[in-house]
C-alpha cells in the first residue's frame with residue numbers, strides 16, 4: 449500500500465477535521481502518499497482528489513465542520529455512480545480509502561468494497577450516535593455539550609417566567625441526543641422514537657408537579673419521535689404552564705470539538721491507517737470499553753445501535 453485517500457461524507461460532525469489530520473499525519477509518517485477527496489462521494493465521482501501534506505492539516509483540529517467538505521451523494525447510491533468512483537480511485541492509483549461518516553456513508557463504503565474490492569476503512573462520524581458496535585461516534589460529545597448548554601439557558605428563562613419549553617433535538621431515527629441531553633439537564637420529560645409516549649399520563653404527571661410548586665418544565669423531544677409542535681399540540685392547556693418551543697436544528701452539528709472528540713477522532717484516524725496497512729480491510733474503527741478496535745463493516749451495518757433502556761429509566765427516575 450503506497451497511496452491512500454480520505455473523505456468525509458453525509459452530515460458533518462465536530463471532530464472530523466481531527467480524524468482527517470490523524471489519517472494524513474500517520475499516513476505520511478508511515479511513508480505513504482495521502483490524498484484528500486473533496487465533497488465526499490460526489491467529489492470522488494468527479495475526481496476531486498488532491499494530495500495532502502503534513503502541513504496541510506496544521507491548525508485544523510480545533511475547527512468544526514470538515515475542511516474536505518461533505519455531501520449526501522445520490523449518484524453514489526447507484527451501481528453506475530460507484531463504478532465511476534472506483535475508476536477515479538484506480539486512475540489516481542489509490543490503494544486504500546478512509547471514509548469518515550454516518551451509517552449511510554459506511555454502507556456506501558461497504559458496497560464499494562464488495563463491488564470493486566477497493567480496500568476501505570470506516571470511521572464513525574455522526575452526531576446521532578446511531579452506529580452499531582461502537583460506544584461513541586466522532587462528534588457526539590460536542591453535540592451533547594452544545595445541546596446541554598442550550599437547554600441550560602432555556603431553563604433560566606423558563607424559571608423566570610414559569611414556563612414550559614419543548615426542545616426538539618436532531619438524531620434522525622435515534623433518541624440518543626434527546627435522552628442524554630435530557631438526563632444531564634434534569635429535564636422533566638424525554639420523548640424518543642424508541643419508546644411510545646402516552647400524552648395523558650405525561651400531562652397528568654407534569655400538571656401534578658406544577659401544582660406541587662414546580663416553576664419550570666423542560667421536555668426534550670427527538671426529531672424521530674415527533675416535532676416540538678406536535679408535542680405542544682398534544683399537551684396544550686393540560687400541564688399548567690405557558691409553553692414555548694425551541695428547535696435546535698443545525699447548531700447541534702457545528703462548533704469546535706471537545707477534547708473527547710478530538711482524542712477519539714485522532715485515535716480512530718491513526719488506527720484507520722494501521723488497519724489499511726495491516727490488510728484489515730472493510731472494517732470500522734470502533735470504541736469498545738475505552739479501546740479502539742476494528743470491527744467488520746458488515747457486522748456494523750447489520751447491528752444497528754439500540755437505545756440503552758437503563759439510561760432511559762434513569763432519566764425518568766431522576767426527573
Ligand code: F6P
Nearest residue numbers: 459550574575576618619620701
Ligand atoms: O445525521 C446527522 C443529522 O444531523 C441528523 O441528526 C438529521 O436528521 C440530519 O442529519 C439532517 O440532515 P441535513 O443536514 O441533510 O438536513
